[in-house]
Amino acid sequence: MHSTDETTLLRSSDKMTTISTNEFSTTSMVSTGARMKQETTMGEIKSTSMPSTEEIRLLTSTVETPSTTTATSTIELSTTRMPTTESCPTNMVWMHCSCQTTCDDPGGLNGCFKSCDDEPGYTCVCPDGFLIRDGACIPLYECGCYHSFMGVISNGSLHVNLNCTRRCTCENDVLHCEEYSCSNDATCQSKGQSSSCECKEGYWGNGTTCQVITNCQDVYNGLSTKEGIYSIHPFSWAHEPFQVYCKGGWMLFQRRVDASVSFFNDWITYRDGFGDLNSSFWLGNEKIHVISAERDHQLRIDIWFNTTNDASEYLHYNLFRISSEATKYEITLGSYTGSFDYDYMDYHRDMKFLPTIRTMT
Numbered sequence: 001m002h003s004t005d006e007t008t009l010l011r012s013s014d015k016m017t018t019i020s021t022n023e024f025s026t027t028s029m030v031s032t033g034a035r036m037k038q039e040t041t042m043g044e045i046k047s048t049s050m051p052s053t054e055e056i057r058l059l060t061s062t063v064e065t066p067s068t069t070t071a072t073s074t075i076e077l078s079t080t081r082m083p084t085t086e087s088c089p090t091n092m093v094w095m096h097c098s099c100q101t102t103c104d105d106p107g108g109l110n111g112c113f114k115s116c117d118d119e120p121g122y123t124c125v126c127p128d129g130f131l132i133r134d135g136a137c138i139p140l141y142e143c144g145c146y147h148s149f150m151g152v153i154s155n156g157s158l159h160v161n162l163n164c165t166r167r168c169t170c171e172n173d174v175l176h177c178e179e180y181s182c183s184n185d186a187t188c189q190s191k192g193q194s195s196s197c198e199c200k201e202g203y204w205g206n207g208t209t210c211q212v213i214t215n216c217q218d219v220y221n222g223l224s225t226k227e228g229i230y231s232i233h234p235f236s237w238a239h240e241p242f243q244v245y246c247k248g249g250w251m252l253f254q255r256r257v258d259a260s261v262s263f264f265n266d267w268i269t270y271r272d273g274f275g276d277l278n279s280s281f282w283l284g285n286e287k288i289h290v291i292s293a294e295r296d297h298q299l300r301i302d303i304w305f306n307t308t309n310d311a312s313e314y315l316h317y318n319l320f321r322i323s324s325e326a327t328k329y330e331i332t333l334g335s336y337t338g339s340f341d342y343d344y345m346d347y348h349r350d351m352k353f354l355p356t357i358r359t360m361t
Helices: 216-223 267-272 285-294
Strands: 015-019 036-044 093-096 122-125 130-133 136-139 158-160 166-171 174-179 186-191 194-199 203-205 210-212 228-232 242-247 250-255 297-305 312-322 331-333 336-338
Touching: 194 203, 203 216, 210 216, 216 228, 216 242, 250 285, 267 285, 285 312
Parallel strands: 015 250, 158 194
Antiparallel strands: 015 036, 036 297, 093 122, 130 136, 158 166, 166 174, 186 194, 203 210, 228 242, 242 250, 297 312, 312 331, 312 336
């Protein structure tokens, strides 16, 4: 196949999409630039393209002036005694006015308790090791859910220790603690005063269990329904996880939005992929082969014509895959359905891939 447009491949349960602007020749698909925008989707991969924009997807004291008149000034010193700690309520001490936390919110996430206004001054406050509860100052260990290492855990919250080996929750002032450990595919991450197990790149789960993200359908089902760039790791991919652009469970493997990225490339460049996932790109024949070979994918090509009403057409195939490099990434297409009366991809069935730049071997 030869293409400067977007193409996608995806499995039957997954989606891949390709968007491109193509004319179909006897050897390849060639972009028509100003005439149309085409989107191609395969199984889990989906792709979209435009005449100049193509996209491929897989399924923040008052101062008074001195008077000239003579005045008499009198200074009086008060003999009133300052309050002392003994005059404060139980457990409180006479100190500078400060922000104090409560048993219900020991981290001060929802603000703090103040027994005075914002003006500088002294008042009765709870010292370190004490918290406010029902207006009284009590020791930490008398708060409903107190842990010797984790401190006070507020009702309805969860706390994991720094090395992610123990998890505690507080319900109705009753503390519940249990053993906790991260999956081999997760790491312990500190989050303020608590920690959590986070799945590594290319995996999804709650941290104690993590599953491999193999395609955009996995992203959509278990990680996020938001369109964007995600890392996946197909089972038969022997290298590090790689990034793809997912949209509604479809994976884009080609997008062409402008002339900033050249699609006039050789075999190796098309094999490895090129461009920017946020702009124009080709995912790479080897990645498309690995994804499409793991399970059945569908292919959809959507075409947007360069008109004021954004008219569009589409082609859909119930099966799509490409073979390995050893067999020149030969394309397999299933049955056609779509808005066109004619299957414009029919000529390309069982064809081998042809790059735009060919070198002698």
